[in-house]
Amino acid sequence: MSSTGAGMIFLLTLLLALAVSYRFLGDYMYRVVSDAKHWRIERGVYRLVGVNADGEQSWGVYARSVLAFSAVSILFLYAFLRMQSLLPLSLGFDNVMTHGAWNTAVSFVTNTNWQWYSGESTMGHLVQMAGLAVQNFVSASVGIAVAVVLVRGFARRKTDQLGNFWVDLTRITLRVLLPISILATIVLIIGGAVQNLSGGTDVTTLAGATQHITGGPVASQEAIKDLGTNGGGFYNANSAHPFENPTSWTNWLEIFLLLVIPFSLPRVFGRMVGQNRQGYAIVAVMGILAVASIALTIGFESAHGGTVPQAVGAAMEGKDVRFGVPNSATFAAATTLTSTGSVNSFHDSYTSLGGMMPMINMMLGEVAPGGVGAGLYGMLILAVITVFVAGLMVGRTPEYVGKKIGAREIKFASLYFLVTPALALIGTAAAMATKNHETALNAGPHGFSEVLYAFTSASNNNGSAFAGITVNTAWWNTALGLAMLLGRFLPIVLVLGLAGSLARQQPVPESAGTLPTHKPLFVGMVVGVTVVLVALTFLPALALGPLAEGL
Amino acid sequence: MRLPTWLAQHVAALRALLVFTVLLGLAYPLLMVAVAQLPGLRDRANGSLVENTAGKTVGSRLIGQAYTDADGNPIPTYFQSRPSAAGDGYDPTATAASNLGPEDVVDTADRASLLTQVCERSRAIGELEGVDGSRPYCTSDGVGAILAVFHRDGFTGPVTRVVSVNQTGTPFIPSYQGVPVDSAKAGEDYVADGGVLVAIRGDAPDKPAVPSDAVTASGSGLDPHISIEYAELQAPRIARERGTDNATIQRLIDEHTDGRALGFMGEPGVNVLELNLALDRELPR
Numbered sequence: 001m002s003s004t005g006a007g008m009i010f011l012l013t014l015l016l017a018l019a020v021s022y023r024f025l026g027d028y029m030y031r032v033v034s035d036a037k038h039w040r041i042e043r044g045v046y047r048l049v050g051v052n053a054d055g056e057q058s059w060g061v062y063a064r065s066v067l068a069f070s071a072v073s074i075l076f077l078y079a080f081l082r083m084q085s086l087l088p089l090s091l092g093f094d095n096v097m098t099h100g101a102w103n104t105a106v107s108f109v110t111n112t113n114w115q116w117y118s119g120e121s122t123m124g125h126l127v128q129m130a131g132l133a134v135q136n137f138v139s140a141s142v143g144i145a146v147a148v149v150l151v152r153g154f155a156r157r158k159t160d161q162l163g164n165f166w167v168d169l170t171r172i173t174l175r176v177l178l179p180i181s182i183l184a185t186i187v188l189i190i191g192g193a194v195q196n197l198s199g200g201t202d203v204t205t206l207a208g209a210t211q212h213i214t215g216g217p218v219a220s221q222e223a224i225k226d227l228g229t230n231g232g233g234f235y236n237a238n239s240a241h242p243f244e245n246p247t248s249w250t251n252w253l254e255i256f257l258l259l260v261i262p263f264s265l266p267r268v269f270g271r272m273v274g275q276n277r278q279g280y281a282i283v284a285v286m287g288i289l290a291v292a293s294i295a296l297t298i299g300f301e302s303a304h305g306g307t308v309p310q311a312v313g314a315a316m317e318g319k320d321v322r323f324g325v326p327n328s329a330t331f332a333a334a335t336t337l338t339s340t341g342s343v344n345s346f347h348d349s350y351t352s353l354g355g356m357m358p359m360i361n362m363m364l365g366e367v368a369p370g371g372v373g374a375g376l377y378g379m380l381i382l383a384v385i386t387v388f389v390a391g392l393m394v395g396r397t398p399e400y401v402g403k404k405i406g407a408r409e410i411k412f413a414s415l416y417f418l419v420t421p422a423l424a425l426i427g428t429a430a431a432m433a434t435k436n437h438e439t440a441l442n443a444g445p446h447g448f449s450e451v452l453y454a455f456t457s458a459s460n461n462n463g464s465a466f467a468g469i470t471v472n473t474a475w476w477n478t479a480l481g482l483a484m485l486l487g488r489f490l491p492i493v494l495v496l497g498l499a500g501s502l503a504r505q506q507p508v509p510e511s512a513g514t515l516p517t518h519k520p521l522f523v524g525m526v527v528g529v530t531v532v533l534v535a536l537t538f539l540p541a542l543a544l545g546p547l548a549e550g551l
Numbered sequence: 552m553r554l555p556t557w558l559a560q561h562v563a564a565l566r567a568l569l570v571f572t573v574l575l576g577l578a579y580p581l582l583m584v585a586v587a588q589l590p591g592l593r594d595r596a597n598g599s600l601v602e603n604t605a606g607k608t609v610g611s612r613l614i615g616q617a618y619t620d621a622d623g624n625p626i627p628t629y630f631q632s633r634p635s636a637a638g639d640g641y642d643p644t645a646t647a648a649s650n651l652g653p654e655d656v657v658d659t660a661d662r663a664s665l666l667t668q669v670c671e672r673s674r675a676i677g678e679l680e681g682v683d684g685s686r687p688y689c690t691s692d693g694v695g696a697i698l699a700v701f702h703r704d705g706f707t708g709p710v711t712r713v714v715s716v717n718q719t720g721t722p723f724i725p726s727y728q729g730v731p732v733d734s735a736k737a738g739e740d741y742v743a744d745g746g747v748l749v750a751i752r753g754d755a756p757d758k759p760a761v762p763s764d765a766v767t768a769s770g771s772g773l774d775p776h777i778s779i780e781y782a783e784l785q786a787p788r789i790a791r792e793r794g795t796d797n798a799t800i801q802r803l804i805d806e807h808t809d810g811r812a813l814g815f816m817g818e819p820g821v822n823v824l825e826l827n828l829a830l831d832r833e834l835p836r
Contacts, residue, residue, distance in 0.1 A: 001815065009815040049567045065560055072564040076572075120644050130576030137575045138568075166567060173571065178579065185583045186592075192613050195587035195596040200643075203600075203608050205616045206827055207626055213598050213611050214643050220583040237637070237646035240770030242613035243598070247809075248817025306653035307750045308665050311688040311695075314763035317665065318648040321633070321764050321776035322809065324818030328770075345770040346648035349665075355653075444742070446652035468650030549654055 007298055007326025010252065014330075015291070017256055018263045022283065025260060026267020032175045033148045033168060033268065045170050056161035059500030062149060063493050065165035066142060070109050070489065073135060077105035080131040090124035091199050103477035108135035110488035111143055111371060113225070113232030113341055113463040114480060116472045120235050125197055125216050132232060133221045137181075140228030140261075141172040143373030146492050147265060148272075150377045153499030154401050155272045157507050162499055176261070177228060184223035184257055191253075192246030193219035218243050226257035229371040231341030231463040239331070239344040240320055248322050251344060255331055258340045262286075262369035265376040273401045277518035282379055285526045289368035293361055294333040300354035301329040305550065309351050318346030329354065336361035339371025341463025348442070348450065348466040352550025355466070356542060359453055362460045363538045364530060365420060371461065377495045379526075383517065384413045384498075386529045390515055390522075400517055402507035412498035419490045420459045421537045423483045427455035428541065436475050441468030449545035454480065459487040601824065604832050610824055615775045617641045618827065625679060628792045628836055629827045630777070630785050633764050634672060637772025649768045656688075656697045656750060658717045660738060666695030666750075667717055672766040673759065680784050685755040686766070690723035696753055698727055699746025706747060716741050716748070724751065760784070776820025779808060793834040803829050 038046070038053055046053040057065065081101040084090050096104065100116060107114045113136075119128065145168035152162050189195050198215030205211050218234045222244050225232060239245040245254055263283060270279020302325055304315040319328045328345035335342055336358035347358050361368070367378040384400055388410050391398030398405040405413075431437045431451050440447035450469040457464055458480040465471075471480065516522065554562065587596030594600070599612045610616055617640045618629035625631050638645035651665035658664045663671070670686060674693030677684015690696045694717040701712040713732045715722035722732040727749075735741070742748065762780040786800040793800075807826040810819045 001811075003818065006811060006815040006818075013815075045567075045570055048570050049563050051563050064557070065564070068557075068560040069564040069567060072561060072568055076565075076568055118645065118647075120646060129580040130572055133580065134568075134572050134576040138571055166563065169567070173575070178575070181579070182583070186586060189583075189587050189592050189596050192595050192599050194598050195583055196598075197584055198597070201598070201600070201608070203610050205610055206603070206629065206824070206831070207616065207618050207620065209617065211610055211614070211616060211641065212644050213600065213614060215598065217580040217584060219587070219596070220580040235646050237648070237771040237773065240648070241646055242611075242771060242773055242775055246599075246613050247812060249812035252812075252816050307656050307688055307695075307697075308651075308653045308669060311666055311669050311686050312763045312767055313686075313757075313759060315653075316763045317651065317653075317669075317767040318770045319767075320769045320771055320774045321778055321820035322774075322817050327817050343770070346650055348650040348652060349648060351653050441650055442652040442655055443657070444654070446654060449652075466650070467648070468652070549652070 003324060003326055004302060007330070010327055011294060011330060014252065014256060014259070018259055021260050022264050022267055025264040026279070027271065029176055029264060030268045030271040032171050034272070035171070039174070042170050042174060046166065049166055051166045053164060053167050056164050058160040059149070059162050059496045062162055062165050063496045066146065066492060066496070067489065069165070069169070070142065073109045073138065074105045077108060077131050077135060078102060080127060081105065084124055084127045087124070087126050089126040089197065093122060093124050096122065099474045099477035100472065103481045106481040106484050107463065108132050108230070108232060109139055110461050110484045111139035111228070111230060111339060111374070112458060112461040112484045112488070113230045114458055114465070114484060115232055115463070116477055118236035119233055120214055128221060128234060129217045133224060136221070136224040136228050136230040136232070137173050137177050138169065140177060140224070140230065140372045141169050143371055144172045144261070144265070145169055145373065146495055147373035147376040148268065150380055150495050150499045151269045151272045153502035154403055155274070156503045157505065159503050160500065162503055177224065180227055181220070181223040184227060184253070185219045187253060188219040188222055188250055191250035192242070193222055193250065194243045195219040214243065222254070223257070225342060226254045226340065227261065229258055229262065229338045229340040231335065233342060239342045240346070245344055248327065251323055251327055251331065255334045258338050258342070259334055259369060261372045262338050262375040265373065269376060269380070275401065275518065278401055281518045281523050282376070282383065284523045286367065286369040286375070286379060288523070288527055289364065289530065290337050293337060293357060293368065294330055297333040297354055297357040298326050298329040300351050300357065301325050304351060305353065306351050315351050315354065318349035320345065332358050333361060335464055336462060337366065337368050337370070339366045339374055339461050341457065343464050346467060347453070347464060348468045352546050355449065356546035356550065358464060359449070359456055359542070359546065360534070362456045362462050363424070363534050365417070365534070366460050366462065367530065374461065381413045381416050381495070382530050383526055384409065385417065386522070386526045387515060387517065388413070389529060390525060396513050396515055399508055399514060402510070403502045403505050404508055408501050409498060412494050412501065416491050416494040417533065420487050423459035423487050424456045425541060427459065427479060427483050428452050430479065431455070434475065436473070439470040439473060439476065441470070445545050445548040449549070452541055452545050455483055458483040461488050601828060603828060609828070612822060612825055613775055614643060614773045615641050616824055627788060629830070630782060630789060630823050632823050633774050633777055634766070634768045635772045635774070636768040641773060643773060646772045648770045648772060656695045656748065657742065658694065664695055664717070666697070669766045670694055673761045676761045676765055680788055682760040682784065683756070684761055685753070686759045686761070687752050687755045688750045689753065689755065690718065694718060696723055696751040698732065698749045698751060699741035700727065700749050701746050705745060714741055714746065775822055775824060776809065777823055779804070779819055779821055782821040782826070789830065793830060793836065795834055799834070803833070
């Protein structure tokens with residue numbers, strides 16, 4: 001079978017598996033977030049945390065709980081990293097220095113998992129599993145919880161009660177993320193991912209050299225790294241490393257894991273607003289954008305344009321043989337369509353246009369299907385903007401699933417949309433203006449692409465990189481830390497505010513003047529609005545980087 | 552005593568974080584380590600280590616190795632792995648890709664360009680295996696065939712000067728558009744001086760004899776595989792060095808090829824460490 005043929009079957013089987021899980025996982029998650037009963041272990045958690053699990057919160061209290069939990073998490077992780085040499089299982093590694101610890105603490109709490117460091121030479125096993133991987137779970141739960149609150153805003157009427165953050169956090173973690181992670185860990189071990197507490201083994205190779213075979217609790221971290229769309233690798237080589245992603249079928253599994261929750265969440269939306277077709281419309285928008293992007297990435301990489309790929313005869317630089325070109329390109333697209341940022345091949349060495357696709361995916365705001373939770377709320381914001389634009393064009397009152405989109409709502413939505421492009425572009429400009437772009441590895445337009453990619457990735461909480469650039473400097477660690485922090489929590493506060501504003505409304509009955517939001521016309525409009533907004537925002541920047549290089 | 556709300560919230564947050572750290576940061580991974588020690592899982596969870604005929608652990612079947620001597624020259628009795636950017640090559644404590652871009656074509660004082668690295672590898676492998684190592688955009692001496700072309704009016708107008716930027720010796724072509732080609736001087740930046748880079752395709756075959764994975768560094772820097780084509784390219788040398796026929800070597804290659812999972816996932820690859828171990832086992836020198 002040809003590579004392209006096999007690559008197409010690979011993609012089709014993924015789509016099929018996602019279509020099957022849409023209903024099952026979606027319905028399951030719907031029950032998790034709307035269940036009136038608590039599990040016994042959850043009651044134990046609530047007692048230890050000291051919260052009343054049966055009281056609900058207004059959007060302001062919910063937001064303050066999210067921010068308090070995240071602030072405490074950042075401080076805790078920062079302290080953890082700063083004193084790792086005093087702790088067990090540190091493998092003799094030093095304490096992480098100040099700006100690096102700041103960057104990494106923010107990075108993992110914001111679900112970005114941008115990494116300035118090499119895991120295998122910086123982070124001991126205890127920091128990896130009890131510091132970083134804990135945030136892999138809870139940052140993912142926070143994202144899903146915020147998305148669920150926005151959906152409650154649409155679903156509820158005349159209330160300011162939007163749920164209980166501690167309950168949402170606990171349930172999503174214990175009922176959704178943990179069981180799937182346990183299963184995935186075991187399957188990954190079967191594939192060959194390592195799972196031990198060893199500091200590694202020195203072996204003498206066939207050629208007589210010494211090779212240090214590393215150890216660590218890798219599989220358990222790999223599972224949640226993908227499932228929670230986190231992306232922070234145990235090793236520098238991330239999911240290209242054979243101990244993280246040993247075979248071509250674990251590669252399939254990892255792509256599936258990073259897509260499955262984001263693609264199933266629209267089902268939760270449909271169920272909660274009582275119209276499954278609204279969920280189908282949202283997932284259709286995500287699916288169209290995702291398939292188009294994956295197909296283009298595979299196409300550009302398979303065509304291997306550019307001087308070096310032409311000399312080589314294939315875009316194989318930075319790719320492993322067991323994955324090959326089409327499956328590597330599929331991973332690259334999937335990891336940036338979500339907010340994952342793990343990589344099984346190195347985007348910096350992609351063809352100019354193939355490497356532009358991950359950037360565009362992130363610039364889309366990571367909504368197709370986006371990070372766990374973040375993808376759904378991002379897409380719902382775009383749907384709100386679309387009904388507003390459509391309302392302006394045809395003179396209909398903008399409303400979405402029964403809620404009026406008035407001045408207050410559209411302010412929240414517009415501000416939300418502006419945050420990440422502003423951070424990405426201002427950050428890039430600041431790096432260029434302060435000459436910090438000189439740490440780029442590559443020269444010319446590709447060096448600019450490395451800078452643009454870095455800030456786009458940090459602002460959108462992705463975490464992948466054009467990794468040639470050296471970012472282990474005080475300036476880069478501080479600036480990217482800020483971009484990640486603001487890129488995560490400003491949108492979250494705006495989404496929660498929007499949810500509060502929607503929940504207060506009395507639903508408007510559907511009338512002849514209502515734009516149906518479950519029909520193909522609306523799906524097409526959301527796709528159009530998304531692409532046009534992003535093109536207008538980022539085309540000039542792309543023209544200086546990948547387009548200048550590739551055209 | 553009742554705490555102010557904002558403080559109570561942060562206390563709850565801290566308590567929640569501690570509870571989750573115990574559950575997710577200790578109980579979960581340690582439970583998984585325990586499960587990983589079950590028979591059937593244990594060897595994999597410990598790194599899929601492999602032994603030689605003497606029973607000594609020589610590496611992991613999942614982690615590639617360099618089959619070069621202390622000077623970095625290929626050991627002719629072994630199949631060679633792909634180039635690696637992990638440390639000095641196949642170093643699991645420094646996994647990495649090259650991260651060099653598709654238009655990295657000009658050598659600098661600090662490092663050779665990606666194009667020149669590809670050309671040089673191709674030339675060297677061609678020499679080792681006794682095949683044509685030429686590639687598009689490569690000179691016969693194994694550097695990137697790149698000209699800096701200077702025009703009278705910047706990007707337009709007649710060509711006034713041409714430099715072969717990666718060559719300090721004799722240029723790979725004598726003239727370009729009627730203008731004689733100069734060799735490069737060390738330390739000059741011809742792009743900054745206004746030269747337009749032109750890559751010269753040359754007359755190398757569209758499908759070079761040396762396969763693409765042989766001239767590129769992998770993503771992990773630890774790629775345990777090479778393509779079947781690269782293994783077959785090396786087969787005659789191995790047969791010669793090991794004193795056997797090509798068919799025996801071909802059989803061993805087939806035995807150590809990992810096909811596509813389920814017939815459609817990924818690409819087939821030959822596991823180099825297992826193949827070389829089989830050579831030592833079946834065809835000891």
